[in-house]
Structure formats: structure tokens, C-alpha cells
Amino acid sequence: MSIASTTETGAAQRGRTRVTSKALNKVVSAVTADALGVDAARVGVELADHTGALALVVTTPIRIVSLDRVSTDNSVVARSGGTILDRAGQAQTTIRDRVSALTGSEIARVTVKVSGVTIQPEERVK
Amino acid sequence: MNSTNRAANRLLIFVCGLLLLVVGAAAAAAVLVPFVRDAWKDTSGQVTDQVASWLEQTQLSGLGVSWILIAVVALLVIAIIALIVFISRQGRGHTGIALTDPTSEHGSTVIESSVAEHALKDALDAHSEFVGSHVSTYKVRRTPVLKVSVTCRRGVSPKDAAAIVESKLHALDELLGRELPALIQISGGFRARVTKTTRLQ
Amino acid sequence: MSSDNKALYARISRRETHSPRSLLAIVLAVVLIIVFAWVGTEVVIALLGLPALLVAPSDMFASALGLAEQPAGIVAAAGIVAAVIGLVLIILSLSPGRRARHVIDTERAATVVDNEVIASALARHASYAGNVDPDNTTVSVSHRRAVVDLTPTSGIPANRDDVTEAVTAQLDAYGLRPTVRARVQIAEKAKVGA
Numbered sequence: 339m340s341i342a343s344t345t346e347t348g349a350a351q352r353g354r355t356r357v358t359s360k361a362l363n364k365v366v367s368a369v370t371a372d373a374l375g376v377d378a379a380r381v382g383v384e385l386a387d388h389t390g391a392l393a394l395v396v397t398t399p400i401r402i403v404s405l406d407r408v409s410t411d412n413s414v415v416a417r418s419g420g421t422i423l424d425r426a427g428q429a430q431t432t433i434r435d436r437v438s439a440l441t442g443s444e445i446a447r448v449t450v451k452v453s454g455v456t457i458q459p460e461e462r463v464k
Numbered sequence: 465m466n467s468t469n470r471a472a473n474r475l476l477i478f479v480c481g482l483l484l485l486v487v488g489a490a491a492a493a494a495v496l497v498p499f500v501r502d503a504w505k506d507t508s509g510q511v512t513d514q515v516a517s518w519l520e521q522t523q524l525s526g527l528g529v530s531w532i533l534i535a536v537v538a539l540l541v542i543a544i545i546a547l548i549v550f551i552s553r554q555g556r557g558h559t560g561i562a563l564t565d566p567t568s569e570h571g572s573t574v575i576e577s578s579v580a581e582h583a584l585k586d587a588l589d590a591h592s593e594f595v596g597s598h599v600s601t602y603k604v605r606r607t608p609v610l611k612v613s614v615t616c617r618r619g620v621s622p623k624d625a626a627a628i629v630e631s632k633l634h635a636l637d638e639l640l641g642r643e644l645p646a647l648i649q650i651s652g653g654f655r656a657r658v659t660k661t662t663r664l665q
Numbered sequence: 666m667s668s669d670n671k672a673l674y675a676r677i678s679r680r681e682t683h684s685p686r687s688l689l690a691i692v693l694a695v696v697l698i699i700v701f702a703w704v705g706t707e708v709v710i711a712l713l714g715l716p717a718l719l720v721a722p723s724d725m726f727a728s729a730l731g732l733a734e735q736p737a738g739i740v741a742a743a744g745i746v747a748a749v750i751g752l753v754l755i756i757l758s759l760s761p762g763r764r765a766r767h768v769i770d771t772e773r774a775a776t777v778v779d780n781e782v783i784a785s786a787l788a789r790h791a792s793y794a795g796n797v798d799p800d801n802t803t804v805s806v807s808h809r810r811a812v813v814d815l816t817p818t819s820g821i822p823a824n825r826d827d828v829t830e831a832v833t834a835q836l837d838a839y840g841l842r843p844t845v846r847a848r849v850q851i852a853e854k855a856k857v858g859a
Contacts, residue, residue: 400579402639403639404583404586404590405583405584405587405632405635405636405639406587406590408635408636408638408639409631409632409634409635415638415639421639421640421641421642422575422579422639422640422641423575423640423641423642424641426565426573426575427565427567427573430567430570430571430573434570434571446570447569447570447572448570448571449572449573449574450571450572450573450574451573451574451576452573452574452575452576452579453578454576454578454579454582455578455579455582455583457582457583457586465677465680465681468685468687470683470685472690473685473686473687473689473690474686474690474758474759475758476690476694477686477689477690477693477754477755477757477758478754478755478759480693480697480751480754481750481751481752481753481755481756481757481758482751482755484747484750484751484754485747485751485752485755486751487744487747487751488743488744488745488746488747488748488749488750488751489748490744491732491740491741491743491744491747492740492741492744492745492748493744494733494740494744495733495735495737495740495741495744496737496741501733504730504732504733505733505734508730508731508733511730512727512730515726529712533708533711533712533722534712536705536708537705537708537709537712540701540702540705540708541705543697543701544698544701544702544705547694547697547698547701548698550694551691551694551695554687554690554691555687604673604676604677605676607673609673609677612774616782618785619785619786619788619789619799620782620785620786621835621838621839622778622782622783622786622839623769623838623840625778625782626769626771626776626778629774629776630771630772630773630774633773633774634773645670645673645674645774645775646773646774646775647677647681647774647775647776647777648771648774648775648776649681649776649777650776650777650778650779650782651778651779651781651782652779652781652782652785654781654785
């Protein structure tokens with residue numbers, strides 16, 4: 339699906355693609371799941387209007403290494419994408435950019451609620 | 465670590481105690497101490513008349529009852545409601561949100577308590593020094609504070625226990641990217657001491 | 666530790682080491698509710714002109730005033746009991762109500778330890794220092810003292826200084842607040858073959 343066919347404005351189009359909220363939910367879940375390393379089914383999305391643009395509240399667990407790993411290995415946090423706050427902040431940007439690119443919706447706010455953790459067994463870090 | 469108003473508790477106990485003390489002492493004095501007994505007898509007549517005249521004077525027309533009595537009932541009701549509120553406010557204070565980080569006006573991050581709680585508990589349970597652990601989050605003066613409660617095996621040094629929990633907390637700080645204030649509670653639960661060794665022959 | 670955390674931890678440590686007196690307060694509150702509800706009901710019933718439930722307000726008032734004429738024994742006894750309970754309550758409300766815990770001064774967090782954990786750790790070290798079976802060691806930790814009671818094995822004397830040194834070394838390492846001093850007592854009568 340190219341970007342051009344989904345935007346509302348633009349002289350070349352002859353029609354309008356409407357993205358339903360259900361589809362929007364799915365896109366946001368998928369983008370979030372990808373960004374934070376969790377299962378899309380466990381991501382909750384709330385859509386709201388924020389003076390004309392979309393406001394997203396994404397409730398999701400996050401994949402982490404165990405605290406014991408963090409104690410013993412100095413670089414594991416950096417290798418897994420940074421601190422939880424860093425990753426959540428990055429995820430906000432990623433979600434906004436990719437969702438607006440995929441659906442053409444204008445997104446004003448993204449709130450990421452980290453609701454839990456999935457602790458990675460002692461294997462390679464994603 | 466809850467939000468119980470301890471000063472209020474102690475105030476209530478103090479006031480009740482004072483009341484009981486004063487009333488009890490007065491009653492005992494009224495029958496035991498002759499001076500008090502006579503004074504009581506003498507004044508009781510006057511008091512009865514005085515109260516009766518108050519009730520007369522404050523009669524509400526049409527109802528035939530004094531508004532003083534109605535006010536008394538109202539006060540009692542207010543007192544009962546206040547006491548019920550008092551009881552209900554004992555021991556609250558849990559919170560579901562560990563920290564909020566407003567990144568910008570484009571978004572914010574909310575870390576729920578279960579993140580820290582789960583990560584800590586998972587790491588603590590791996591240590592044999594602890595029989596069990598429990599992590600919860602309370603709001604103390606509007607700041608979320610972690611309560612890490614560990615149960616030690618018999619003989620474990622409190623210093624070692626504290627050190628282990630602290631190292632986990634440092635790891636959490638590193639992983640989270642923020643330092644959350646925390647309380648470490650080290651308990652044992654092995655009060656009953658075995659006094660006889662079982663001899664295996 | 667940042668300065669606002671210090672105040673926070675001080676508050677937490679203080680609360681965790683003293684009793685909140687919640688149970689007593691709740692019990693008293695319930696009793697008061699029952700008493701107020703009953704009195705209120707009696708007054709309302711009297712205002713409505715109905716017969717009283719237990720005691721009509723006017724009778725309550727009359728018997729309170731006529732206290733001096735009531736049987737002296739019962740009133741005196743009840744009065745004294747009430748006064749004593751009142752005194753106990755006043756004392757409870759003012760006393761600190763310390764819990765069997767100590768604070769450990771730590772960097773990263775506020776830490777409280779149950780006294781029994783301290784005791785069991787000390788017992789282990791005391792038994793080792795005194796060449797005694799741990800089952801023959803009893804330690805009880807109070808607000809400022811740790812009392813170590815050792816029952817040595819017959820034929821293997823326990824050196825009190827060694828034990829005191831070992832226990833004191835441990836206590837110093839723990840960094841307890843308030844500080845705890847060791848007192849070692851070795852039983853005169855030793856256990857045979859223990």
C-alpha cells in the first residue's frame with residue numbers, strides 16, 4: 339500500500355480512504371508490539387480526539403532482561419535499546435511516525451503506558 | 465506504609481481516654497467523697513430546673529419540641545458520619561502508577577507499578593537467602609514509593625539481605641532510567657525456636 | 666540520597682517502626698458510633714412521643730443527676746473501672762508504641778529489619794564463636810540490647826569474650842539505628858554431649 343493512495347488531500351486522488359478505528363487499533367498495536375518486543379495481542383489502544391487530531395493511549399507490556407542480567411552485565415541495557423523510559427519515548431515517536439504514515443491520520447499525542455514486563459530468559463537480547 | 469492518619473488515631477484514643485477518666489472519676493467521687501456527694505445533690509435540683517426552662521424557652525411553635533433536642537440529634541448524626549469516614553480512611557495508600565514522565569506536549573510515558581514490582585520480585589526470588597518476597601507501591605506524600613518486603617531464611621544476616629535488595633534496586637534504576645524511592649522491609653517469620661535437636665541415631 | 670528523599674525516608678522509617686494504633690482507634694470509633702446511634706435513636710423516639718427502646722433521654726438525664734443517690738458500690742466500682750480504662754487509653758495514645766524493628770542506614774533505600782532476623786543472624790555467629798550448637802543459643806534483641814544466652818557443652822568451655830567480640834563485630838557491621846549493644850550470658854550448667 340503506497341502512501342499516496344491513502345492520504346486524503348492530494349490532487350491525484352479521485353476518492354477518499356477512510357480508516358476505521360478498528361483498523362487504526364490494529365495498526366497501532368502492531369507498530370507498538372514491533373517497537374517494544376511484545377505480542378500485539380497484549381497491546382491495548384485507546385483512540386480519542388484532541389482538537390481535531392488523534393490522541394493515542396497505548397497500554398502495553400515491555401520486554402526486558404532480568405535484573406540479575408543488568409547487575410552482572412554493564413552493557414545489556416544499552417544493547418537492548420536503552421532504558422525503559424528511553425524505549426518508551428522512542429516508541430512514542432515511532433508509533434506516531436509509522437501510524438501516520440500508514441494511515442494518513444494526523445496524530446497529536448501518544449501516551450505510552452507500560453503496564454507490565456515480559457522477562458526474557460537468559461538468551462540473546464533482542 | 466499506608467496513608468493512615470496516625471495523629472488522628474492517637475487523638476481519638478486520647479480524647480476517649482480523657483472522657484472516660486473524667487466521667488469515671490467524677491462518678492466515683494460523687495458517691496465516695498462526701499463533699500462531692502453533697503455538692504452534687506445540692507446542685508442537681510438547680511440543674512434540672514435550668515435545663516427544663518431551656519427546653520421550654522426554645523420550643524418550636526407548632527411542633528411542641530425544643531430545637532435543642534433536634535440539634536443534638538443532628539450533631540450525633542454528624543459525629544457518626546465523621547467516625548465512619550475516619551474508619552474508612554484507615555490504611556489506604558496503594559497506587560498503580562510508579563512514575564509519569566511527560567516527554568513533551570506530543571506525548572508522555574506512564575510506568576505502572578507492576579513493572580517495577582514484577583521485575584524486582586522475579587530477581588529476588590532467584591536468591592536462596594529469601595524464602596519469599598513481595599513488592600508493592602504506595603503513595604507517600606504524593607510520591608510513589610516501592611515497598612520491597614523480603615522474608616529471610618533463618619540465620620541470614622540483615623546486612624546481606626539489605627545488600628542483595630539494594631543491588632536489585634540499583635539494577636532497576638539502570639533498567640528503568642529513573643531512581644524510584646524504596647522501602648526495604650526485612651522480616652523472618654521464624655519466631656518459634658526449636659529447643660531440642662532431633663537425634664538421628 | 667537527595668534531600669527530599671531524606672525527608673521522605675525519615676517519615677517512612679518513623680512510621681514503619683512505630684505502631685499506628687489503628688486497631689484501638691477503630692474499636693473505639695465503632696463503640697462511639699453504637700453509643701451515639703443509640704442515644705440519637707432514643708432522643709428521636711422521645712421527640713416522636715413513642716415509648717423508649719431501652720432508656721428514655723429524660724431518664725438518662727435524671728439518673729445522671731441523681732447519681733449520688735444510686736447504690737454507692739456499683740457506681741463507685743463502675744466509675745473507678747472507667748477511670749482506669751481512661752487512664753490506660755491516655756497512656757496508649759501518648760506512648761510511642763515501638764515495634765520490634767530496627768532501621769538500617771542505607772544509601773539507596775529506607776530499610777527496616779525485624780528484630781528476630783537480627784537475633785537469628787547473631788545466634789549463628791555466637792554459636793560459632795562459642796563452640797556451641799545453635800540450638801543451645803538463644804538471642805533476644807530489644808530496642809538497645811542484644812542478649813545472648815549460651816548453654817555450652819560439658820567439657821568444651823565457651824569463651825565469653827570471644828562471643829562478645831563476634832557478636833559486637835556483627836552488630837557494628839549491620840549499622841543499626843538505634844545502636845544495639847551485646848550482652849553475653851553463658852549458662853553455668855553446661856549440657857552433656859550436646
